[in-house]
Amino acid sequence: MSADSDLQPNDEEIEDRQLVLGDLLNHVLDKGVVISGDVIISIADIDLLSVELKLVLSSVQTALEHHQARPDADVSLLRSRSSRR
Amino acid sequence: MLTYLYCVLAPAGAEALPAGLTGIAGGSVRVLTAPGLTLDAWVATIDEDALRVTGQALASQALLHNEIVDAAMATGRTPAPARYGSRFPDDAACVADLTRRADELRAILDRVAGAVEIPTLLVPEKLRATSIERPSSRDPAAGRQYLEAIRARVADENRRRSAAECEASRLLASLGDLVRDEARTFTAAGVMSIAHLVSRASVDRYRAAVSAFVPAENFRVVKGEPRAPYSFASPSTGDRSGHDSSSPSRSE
Numbered sequence: 589m590s591a592d593s594d595l596q597p598n599d600e601e602i603e604d605r606q607l608v609l610g611d612l613l614n615h616v617l618d619k620g621v622v623i624s625g626d627v628i629i630s631i632a633d634i635d636l637l638s639v640e641l642k643l644v645l646s647s648v649q650t651a652l653e654h655h656q657a658r659p660d661a662d663v664s665l666l667r668s669r670s671s672r673r
Numbered sequence: 674m675l676t677y678l679y680c681v682l683a684p685a686g687a688e689a690l691p692a693g694l695t696g697i698a699g700g701s702v703r704v705l706t707a708p709g710l711t712l713d714a715w716v717a718t719i720d721e722d723a724l725r726v727t728g729q730a731l732a733s734q735a736l737l738h739n740e741i742v743d744a745a746m747a748t749g750r751t752p753a754p755a756r757y758g759s760r761f762p763d764d765a766a767c768v769a770d771l772t773r774r775a776d777e778l779r780a781i782l783d784r785v786a787g788a789v790e791i792p793t794l795l796v797p798e799k800l801r802a803t804s805i806e807r808p809s810s811r812d813p814a815a816g817r818q819y820l821e822a823i824r825a826r827v828a829d830e831n832r833r834r835s836a837a838e839c840e841a842s843r844l845l846a847s848l849g850d851l852v853r854d855e856a857r858t859f860t861a862a863g864v865m866s867i868a869h870l871v872s873r874a875s876v877d878r879y880r881a882a883v884s885a886f887v888p889a890e891n892f893r894v895v896k897g898e899p900r901a902p903y904s905f906a907s908p909s910t911g912d913r914s915g916h917d918s919s920s921p922s923r924s925e
Contacts, residue, residue, distance in 0.1 A: 604796075604895045611792050611866050611897060614858075616735045619903035620756040621681060621781065 676705070676767045677724075678759040679715040679741045680752035680901065683782050689748045690715070696741040697734050698723035707768040712778055714771055715745055715752070716764070724758060742901045751788055751873075753781045754901040785902040788853055788870050792897030793883055795840050795865040797833060830863075837865035840892050847886050851879045856904035868904035 677697060682689075684706075694702040700717030726734055738757045745752040761767040771778065809815060841857055844867070854870035871879045876899060888894050 607794055607796060607864060607895055608792070608897045611794060611864075612739065612900065613732055613735055614860075614866075615792075615868070615900070615903040616739050616754075616757045618756070619907060620754040620901075621759070621778065621906045622756055 674718050674763075675721050676761045676764050677717050677719050678755040678761065678767060679717070679738060680745050680754045681771065681778050681782070682713045682715070682745055682748075682750050682752045683786070684711060684713050685748065685750060689713075689750075691744055691747075694741065694744055697737050702741055702744075705764055705767060707764075707772070710768055710772050711775055712771055712782075714767060715741065716767060721760075724760065739900070746789065746899075746901055751782070751785045752901055753778060753785065753906040754903050756903075781906050784854075785870065785905050787874075788872050788902065789876065789899035790868050790902040790904055791871050791876070791879060791899050793844065793867045793869065794895040794897065795837050795844070795867065795888065795892050796895050797837070797863045798891045798893075799863075833863045834859050834865075836889070836891070837863070840888055841865050841867055844883070844886050844888075844894075848879065848882050851875050851882055854905055868902075870902060870905050871899075 677700065679696065679702065690702065690704050696702050696717050698719045700719040700723075702715055702717050705714040705716045724734070735757045739754075742752060742754040745754075761770065812818065837859060838857075845852060845855060848869070851871060852869045853872060856868045858866040858868075860866055869879070880896070883894065883896055886894060
């Protein structure tokens with residue numbers, strides 16, 4: 589395996605990141621304390637499945653491509669805060 | 674302008690808030706306290722239009738919401754995270770709601786005190802297709818074909834769910850008393866999303882135990898990072914397991 593391939597995440601690693609990120613997003617959007625005030629439901633019309641499988645894939649892929657083009661760029665979409673510690 | 678709620682914590686006052694913390698739309702996060710309110714609420718004042726986002730901006734905002742909740746976790750207290758998008762017309766309305774529900778919220782905080790939620794995903798070898806191919810409407814047997822496809826899909830989902838439940842139960846059994854509570858969600862893609870409530874002191878041992886778990890050959894384990902206990906903060910389920918309503922009953 590070359591040094592380059594060591595640095596590049598393989599397909600399974602990318603898929604795992606997407607799954608973890610999608611899982612986090614689903615929890616932030618769909619779990620937690622439900623208060624009696626208004627919950628912004630511009631998202632209510634969004635099928636969470638779409639969030640998980642399309643939006644997230646798109647976001648992660650975009651961020652990955654962006655990062656490959658500009659290695660110093662922010663890729664915060666790929667990592668939760670806790671994983672950056 | 675509105676009052677946006679990030680999370681609720683056991684009281685420690687404003688001094689526990691990291692200086693200069695900003696969240697969605699750059700709103701400064703502050704601790705909302707009021708006479709008679711025996712909880713700390715981390716809130717920000719933001720413009721209502723800031724929340725009218727979709728697509729990637731929505732994902733980014735939701736992650737920002739989570740970052741503020743993570744900052745609350747970093748104080749050493751475990752918050753009850755609010756769902757993304759929780760907002761009130763003003764501080765008074767927020768205080769009124771939290772005061773009215775203080776007992777319920779304190780019960781949640783007691784439940785999650787000293788713990789974190791750790792996600793573990795059981796991912797099948799092949800993710801499930803998310804849509805059913807519709808036969809051509811010109812095909813005279815289109816209706817029957819479509820119904821058969823739905824039936825096959827339901828059977829496939831039941832098979833996948835059953836296998837994933839079995840693996841989740843094996844995992845839970847292998848973790849023993851490292852897990853204080855569990856919530857499972859079976860996703861449309863066939864992934865079993867498991868949230869375990871784990872004492873902060875046991876996180877390393879938990880991770881080691883999950884790493885040592887050998888799943889069935891048609892699954893792999895994907896480990897997530899500790900996060901706030903979203904899965905265990907909803908009082909509306911009335912279910913102390915935090916079980917998602919879409920998932921089957923917890924296997925002990």
